[in-house]
Amino acid sequence: MINKTAAIIAAAGMGHRLGANLPKALVKLLDKTLVEHAVANLSPVCELIIVTAPSGYEAEYSKILGDQVEVITGGVLRSDSIRLAISKIPAKYEYVLVHDAARALASTTLASSVLSQLIQGEQAVVPALNVIDTIKEVDAKGYVRNTLDRSALKVIQTPQGFTRSVLERAHMASEDATDDAALVEALGIAVKVIAGEDGALKITTPSDLAAGIRLLIPDSSKNYKVGIGVDAHAFTADKNRKLSLAGLIWEDEIGLDGHSDGDVASHAICDALLSAADLGDLGSNFGVAEAKYEGATGAQMLSESLAKVKEAGFKIENVSVQIVGNRPKIAPRRAEAISALSKALSGAKVSVSATSTDGLGFTGEGKGLSAIATALLVSA
Numbered sequence: 001m002i003n004k005t006a007a008i009i010a011a012a013g014m015g016h017r018l019g020a021n022l023p024k025a026l027v028k029l030l031d032k033t034l035v036e037h038a039v040a041n042l043s044p045v046c047e048l049i050i051v052t053a054p055s056g057y058e059a060e061y062s063k064i065l066g067d068q069v070e071v072i073t074g075g076v077l078r079s080d081s082i083r084l085a086i087s088k089i090p091a092k093y094e095y096v097l098v099h100d101a102a103r104a105l106a107s108t109t110l111a112s113s114v115l116s117q118l119i120q121g122e123q124a125v126v127p128a129l130n131v132i133d134t135i136k137e138v139d140a141k142g143y144v145r146n147t148l149d150r151s152a153l154k155v156i157q158t159p160q161g162f163t164r165s166v167l168e169r170a171h172m173a174s175e176d177a178t179d180d181a182a183l184v185e186a187l188g189i190a191v192k193v194i195a196g197e198d199g200a201l202k203i204t205t206p207s208d209l210a211a212g213i214r215l216l217i218p219d220s221s222k223n224y225k226v227g228i229g230v231d232a233h234a235f236t237a238d239k240n241r242k243l244s245l246a247g248l249i250w251e252d253e254i255g256l257d258g259h260s261d262g263d264v265a266s267h268a269i270c271d272a273l274l275s276a277a278d279l280g281d282l283g284s285n286f287g288v289a290e291a292k293y294e295g296a297t298g299a300q301m302l303s304e305s306l307a308k309v310k311e312a313g314f315k316i317e318n319v320s321v322q323i324v325g326n327r328p329k330i331a332p333r334r335a336e337a338i339s340a341l342s343k344a345l346s347g348a349k350v351s352v353s354a355t356s357t358d359g360l361g362f363t364g365e366g367k368g369l370s371a372i373a374t375a376l377l378v379s380a
């Protein structure tokens with residue numbers, strides 16, 4: 001089991017203030033709807049995602065989100081939606097991230113920072129930004145009552161993270177709250193505040209939507225570099241060698257030969273990263289036969305490649321890998337593979353696909369596996 005984290009994405013609101021004549025979560029932000037962005041950003045760190053949909057829209061949500069998420073009917077108020085979603089989370093999940101589809105662009109890195117605080121023992125964690133404007137309390141007649149001390153104020157965002165038991169207790173009382181942490185505070189439990197991000201802005205009005213689009217458009221002042229990588233390994237005759245592929249161990253599958261763990265998907269990504277940064281390839285950087293890389297895991301090679309790419313002044317924009325072979329079937333573990341690869345790359349966006357080759361070539365004949373990857377880097 002890679003992690004025990006479930007996420008609830010609240011997406012059952014109608015988006016009256018946006019006024020798009022359809023639920024806000026179905027509004028498009030460039031290539032994807034808000035809810036698709038939110039799912040894509042959280043899926044690398046969560047094993048289970050529950051999305052709340054407005055009544056009557058469940059099938060439409062399921063259609064665009066596919067079988068990687070569970071869509072349930074939301075409630076009248078946001079807290080009703082969250083309460084319904086909590087009841088659907090199986091007992092094995094220890095941590096729950098609660099997120100708004102309206103904060104569609106909150107990054108995987110932010111979700112992963114929230115989660116790591118929970119793993120370190122916090123019970124409730126919220127991301128927050130400093131307040132830029134002066135905040136005043138104003139009475140009903142329109143006169144200033146007083147000016148608040150800005151230095152102690154924060155703007156709270158999502159995803160918020162909770163241990164499952166604390167979140168359950170917080171939502172036991174049927175109170176309404178637009179913020180889950182507020183219910184936890186009411187129980188007297190400490191809520192840890194961590195640094196939020198501009199990207200986690202809440203899309204409420206048409207001008208927020210325009211701000212979201214601006215965040216997605218590539219910055220022309222930056223330097224973008226693309227790289228490609230390919231790897232192939234033969235299936236082994238060693239019955240004790242397990243298959244390592246896309247950062248996962250595949251029990252009951254034939255392993256791949258290799259000096260390291262033979263993870264073709266991870267190696268293809270490493271080559272793509274190194275080539276994009278103009279740093280040569282796996283062999284020239286790590287020495288394929290070097291003793292220290294004997295049995296090295298794909299995750300280890302990915303982390304080391306990332307360190308080199310960072311040192312060269314780049315950040316990963318996204319990585320995409322396609323595995324070529326007859327088996328294993330990738331789809332049932334795609335989310336897990338994305339999560340493992342993304343984790344090894346410090347939360348970078350990763351996509352994983354697979355294909356067979358219609359019986360042709362060494363992969364079609366079942367002699368081994370190959371993988372091809374691309375990486376897009378941006379100057380940091």
Ligand code: CTP
Binds near residue numbers: 016052202
């Ligand atoms: N939400 C929900 N269930 C509800 C109401 C809201 O899951 N009964 C979700 C929304 O889909 C949104 C998040 O809670 O992602 C935050 O709510 P908000 O931004 O207010 O969205 P809407 O309620 O859709 O917008 P509006 O208030 O403008 O109608």
Ligand code: MG
Binds near residue numbers: 013
């Ligand atoms: Mg609302």
